[in-house]
């Protein structure tokens with residue numbers, strides 16, 4: 001258990017990795033948080049463990065792996081900001097068990113990914129990746145063979161969430177027929193049709209686009225069998241996560257000509273920085289359009305993400321609000337002018353709440369406001385008290401069995 005009192009803002013250390021947008025630094029500064037270390041790359045585990053042990057907030061993108069081992073060394077860490085959509089790079093179970101709140105930007109780069117997918121649909125249907133490569137080598141592949149319009153073709157979307165459904169709308173505007181597969185029943189937008197099995201979708205689609213999160217159930221969901229089920233001459237697009245597609249099987253299917261093309265933005269292993277080499281079995285396959293995980297990398301998306309996630313971190317730090325946290329019970333809190341605010345994060349087991357209330361009754365501490373929210377594993381209680389009582393209350397609260405973290409905001 002890590003008891004914490006609020007620090008002066010310049011003592012609150014923030015580590016921002018992977019070149020998050022300057023808008024994050026500016027937003028934090030505007031809220032008084034200037035003790036920021038900013039790195040352009042992710043860090044290997046040993047360096048991460050060393051740095052994280054000393055910081056109160058960390059900001060990452062998709063590359064930094066916050067494993068249980070790393071998080072267990074993060075003794076002061078209050079919250080993690082994922083400046084992206086995916087949170088698979090964080091061991092969310094460990095973060096939750098350690099009482100560390102995790103935030104992300106669930107929609108700020110949705111449009112950027114969807115636009116890239118539409119561009120890739122058109123480019124791969126026309127065989128542009130191979131033609132472009134040939135021109136660069138002095139070749140001239142002027143031919144209509146294997147080049148098709150998007151209009152009238154069937155797009156099969158796997159994962160009809162924020163991105164998948166946005167792709168669906170844009171693809172229909174191009175005159176494509178849209179079918180989708182999702183584990184959840186979804187309201188189809190436009191004339192899209194939900195298909196009940198992945199196999200059926202794979203057998204019908206001319207272009208298949210993946211928009212699922214990285215989960216145990218999506219790992220290698222496009223393996224050799226699924227790729228073989230795709231129509232001869234079909235195209236595979238993946239801007240979800242590299243673990244979703246068997247990359248060796250994809251390389252084989254492209255080389256054999258079973259698939260006419262692919263556009264791949266995410267890879268099972270990605271370089272840590274722009275200075276490291278990109279290694280992949282897809283290198284050198286001309287009909288594969290390869291991009292360096294830039295689906296969400298537009299100026300608009302990155303600027304908005306910087307503001308959105310930094311705002312969530314600053315708000316949680318200042319006020320305790322957890323709205324839209326991916327692992328914490330969500331509480332939207334009013335200000336606490338004139339009172340000290342105790343934040344108590346505990347395992348959601350019987351007896352903790354009554355023990356908390358006992359602290360206040362036994363010590364005759366008046367509660368001016370109290371907020372409680374729980375999820376399956378965590379309880380989050382926020383209690384406003386007169387300033388003079390907060391030290392005593394913090395001392396007592398942190399000793400309640402089941403307590404994960406407890407801090408006080410002045």
Ligand SMILES: NC(=O)C1=CN([C@@H]2O[C@H](COP(=O)(O)OP(=O)(O)OC[C@H]3O[C@@H](n4cnc5c(N)ncnc54)[C@H](O)[C@@H]3O)[C@@H](O)[C@H]2O)C=CC1
Nearest residue numbers: 085086159160161162163182183211212213239240295296
């Ligand atoms: N290439 C890039 O730069 C970016 C990649 N992404 C990736 O895209 C993913 C999707 O993003 P959103 O659409 O915002 O997520 P979302 O959570 O809104 O949608 C995901 C959808 O996948 C469905 N799903 C989950 N498991 C499934 C399964 N086994 N089979 C079929 N459907 C399944 C869900 O029910 C949901 O509808 C993110 O998790 C992230 O990994 C996101 C942003 C940028």
Ligand SMILES: O=C(O)C(=O)COP(=O)(O)O
Nearest residue numbers: 061062063084085086296
């Ligand atoms: O938003 C996501 O999930 C992404 O994959 C984008 O990741 P990035 O911020 O570009 O490392």
